[in-house]
Amino acid sequence: METQNIEVDILVIGGGTAGPMAAIKARQKNPALKVLLLEKANVKRSGAISMGMDGLNNAVIPGYATPEQYVREITVANDGIVNQKTLFAYAENSYAMIEELDSWGVRFEKDENGDYAVKKVHHMGTYVLPMPEGHDIKKVLYRKLKQARVDITNRLVATRVLTGPEGQVAGALAFDCRTGVYTVIRAKAVILCTGAAGRLGLPASGYLFGTYENPTNAGDGYSMAYHAGAELSGIECFQINPLIKDYNGPACAYVTGPMGGYTANARGERFIESDYWSGQMMQEFHQELAGGKGPVFLKLNHLAEETVANIENILHGNERPSRGRFHQGRGTDYRSDMVEMHISEIGLCSGHSASGVWVNERAETTVPGLYAAGDLACVPHNYMLGAFVYGRLAGESAADYCAATEFAAIDAQQVEAERQRIFAPLTRGQGLSPAQVEFKLRRLVNDYLQPPKVARRMEIGLRRFEDIRADLQKMAVSNPHELMRAAEVGFILDCAEMAARASLFRTESRWGLYHYRQDYPERNDTDWQAHVQVRKDRSGNMQVFKRALEPYLVELEEAEKKVYRQLRIQPRQTNSSGDHYGV
Amino acid sequence: MAFNPIDFPVKVNLDACIADKGCTVCIDVCPLDVLAIDPATGKAGMKYDECWYCLPCEKDCPTQAIKVDIPYLLR
Numbered sequence: 096m097e098t099q100n101i102e103v104d105i106l107v108i109g110g111g112t113a114g115p116m117a118a119i120k121a122r123q124k125n126p127a128l129k130v131l132l133l134e135k136a137n138v139k140r141s142g143a144i145s146m147g148m149d150g151l152n153n154a155v156i157p158g159y160a161t162p163e164q165y166v167r168e169i170t171v172a173n174d175g176i177v178n179q180k181t182l183f184a185y186a187e188n189s190y191a192m193i194e195e196l197d198s199w200g201v202r203f204e205k206d207e208n209g210d211y212a213v214k215k216v217h218h219m220g221t222y223v224l225p226m227p228e229g230h231d232i233k234k235v236l237y238r239k240l241k242q243a244r245v246d247i248t249n250r251l252v253a254t255r256v257l258t259g260p261e262g263q264v265a266g267a268l269a270f271d272c273r274t275g276v277y278t279v280i281r282a283k284a285v286i287l288c289t290g291a292a293g294r295l296g297l298p299a300s301g302y303l304f305g306t307y308e309n310p311t312n313a314g315d316g317y318s319m320a321y322h323a324g325a326e327l328s329g330i331e332c333f334q335i336n337p338l339i340k341d342y343n344g345p346a347c348a349y350v351t352g353p354m355g356g357y358t359a360n361a362r363g364e365r366f367i368e369s370d371y372w373s374g375q376m377m378q379e380f381h382q383e384l385a386g387g388k389g390p391v392f393l394k395l396n397h398l399a400e401e402t403v404a405n406i407e408n409i410l411h412g413n414e415r416p417s418r419g420r421f422h423q424g425r426g427t428d429y430r431s432d433m434v435e436m437h438i439s440e441i442g443l444c445s446g447h448s449a450s451g452v453w454v455n456e457r458a459e460t461t462v463p464g465l466y467a468a469g470d471l472a473c474v475p476h477n478y479m480l481g482a483f484v485y486g487r488l489a490g491e492s493a494a495d496y497c498a499a500t501e502f503a504a505i506d507a508q509q510v511e512a513e514r515q516r517i518f519a520p521l522t523r524g525q526g527l528s529p530a531q532v533e534f535k536l537r538r539l540v541n542d543y544l545q546p547p548k549v550a551r552r553m554e555i556g557l558r559r560f561e562d563i564r565a566d567l568q569k570m571a572v573s574n575p576h577e578l579m580r581a582a583e584v585g586f587i588l589d590c591a592e593m594a595a596r597a598s599l600f601r602t603e604s605r606w607g608l609y610h611y612r613q614d615y616p617e618r619n620d621t622d623w624q625a626h627v628q629v630r631k632d633r634s635g636n637m638q639v640f641k642r643a644l645e646p647y648l649v650e651l652e653e654a655e656k657k658v659y660r661q662l663r664i665q666p667r668q669t670n671s672s673g674d675h676y677g678v
Numbered sequence: 679m680a681f682n683p684i685d686f687p688v689k690v691n692l693d694a695c696i697a698d699k700g701c702t703v704c705i706d707v708c709p710l711d712v713l714a715i716d717p718a719t720g721k722a723g724m725k726y727d728e729c730w731y732c733l734p735c736e737k738d739c740p741t742q743a744i745k746v747d748i749p750y751l752l753r
Contacts, residue, residue, distance in 0.1 A: 140734035
């Protein structure tokens with residue numbers, strides 16, 4: 096197979112949300128740098144926001160919220176397991192990023208005075224800024240990439256980060272999913288922006304690509320960071336979402352909530368106080384099903400025609416616009432019908448929960464020269480705006496790093512070993528198809544890792560994953576496209592193993608359904624008020640260990656600590672005089 | 679599975695498609711890279727059954743030749 100060699104100062108892997116921002120900001124910080132944005136699909140329509148986004152879930156806008164308040168909210172929402180410095184770095188830069196995106200032409204909802212029309216969805220603060228016309232966001236980013244003269248390469252599948260003699264970044268290895276050309280990219284710094292591990296569990300539909308996340312996001316960056324020696328964190332804090340059944344896309348209670356929509360049980364009753372996604376909220380969803388009051392629905396059929404029409408306009412035009420035709424096919428009309436929801440399969444995504452590559456407040460991983468931003472970087476609940484902010488931080492940090500760093504030597508042995516590994520399925524002639532191996536692996540993820548979790552199940556799961564690891568050596572493909580799918584099975588397997596080992600290690604329950612251990616059903620702050628990290632040790636084994644929490648910068652008040660643990664709506668109570676109060 | 683008559687999500691109106699004139703917009707934008715030019719017709723079509731029903735192909739097509747259905751397993 097042909098090889099091409101490229102040399103750049105900064106390589107950004109992933110051109111969805113954080114990646115373009117990182118590349119633009121690196122170039123703005125130092126226009127002399129050569130910056131390459133590498134994308135597995137096409138930068139014009141790649142990643143989680145390929146069709147736009149319908150709102151910001153975590154806007155910290157003066158007058159509505161302060162950075163301190165936001166940091167407290169997410170600390171509580173993530174059950175205390177946060178590095179507040181990283182949350183602060185997000186919160187303090189959130190408003191400036193909104194202003195910058197606004198100046199670039201991204202459209203946010205504003206009131207009659209031209210102020211941002213922020214809505215309350217979270218349990219405590221007010222952070223949701225709708226983007227009813229957010230479908231153009233990728234076009235805006237693409238224009239800025241061109242203005243900043245960022246080099247772009249599409250259809251390249253990065254598979255490994257190259258490391259130098261001191262363990263620092265030396266570049267990355269990739270192949271073209273159309274031509275099969277092997278590509279060695281030498282770089283001083285690499286920024287991973289490859290999104291969630293969205294193809295981990297198997298959707299209940301059985302369709303491999305029927306995922307919540309864009310299925311190009313197979314956990315590539317989680318695997319690459321792991322093999323480069325970086326620490327990953329909170330992997331046991333899975334992403335599990337309340338989704339439209341079968342369609343497996345967002346029901347969007349966030350979007351409909353401020354307009355009167357809500358999550359309801361089969362009787363049409365509200366049972367959770369806040370529709371903001373959290374493990375505790377998912378636990379209540381789970382219990383509602385277990386209590387015989389399911390299925391759970393998105394309820395809009397009590398709303399006025401104008402409101403429903405407005406909701407349709409937003410939900411059927413942004414993010415996942417095909418949901419309109421899904422409902423049409425089933426004969427579901429928001430005006431008369433509630434929308435059936437279900438609990439999704441598991442994934443890893445710090446944008447929604449907390450599982451990701453460990454980063455500090457400068458987006459640095461534990462490997463010199465390696466940065467991470469967006470859904471794969473461990474900054475809990477950081478969503479799209481967090482991806483932009485951390486993209487900026489990563490781009491600027493990497494630009495500074497380059498100024499003081501020389502290129503590391505390329506290790507020819509790493510380049511050759513990866514060539515052998517990655518192209519092997521093309522040479523086997525006959526064997527297992529990647530689709531079959533992926534289906535079986537993801538079915539095993541459902542069988543053994545879907546919460547509630549219990550040790551014995553996860554231990555068996557690990558043994559079955561080892562069998563799949565042997566099967567990787569038997570996959571056979573006939574073209575570079577299928578070779579891409581084969582490489583992705585390897586990423587998914589690494590994520591599955593990390594998910595099992597991190598979950599086994601944390602012998603307590605936390606984050607509601609995300610890490611509900613039936614064998615350790617209680618939260619145990621004495622032993623487990625700490626991060627759980629995963630890393631590849633020097634002999635190539637998967638190591639799991641505790642990392643102490645950094646001291647909080649903002650102390651929590653006693654009253655707010657338990658707010659996210661009391662999400663179930665309490666029955667109406669009667670006081671002594673007989674007057675009713677409550678919701 | 680390439681270019682066979684099985685029901686796939688991405689439907690291309692062959693009369694409207696101008697891939698034979700050099701257009702590759704839908705093929706370029708597909709995140710999963712499932713579209714390709716069918717050598718038999720010179721038009722765009724689904725080569726791999728891996729559609730995420732995300733719609734860039736339909737939205738960006740200059741001649742509105744594409745209609746994406748929800749995959750059968752989810753319908």
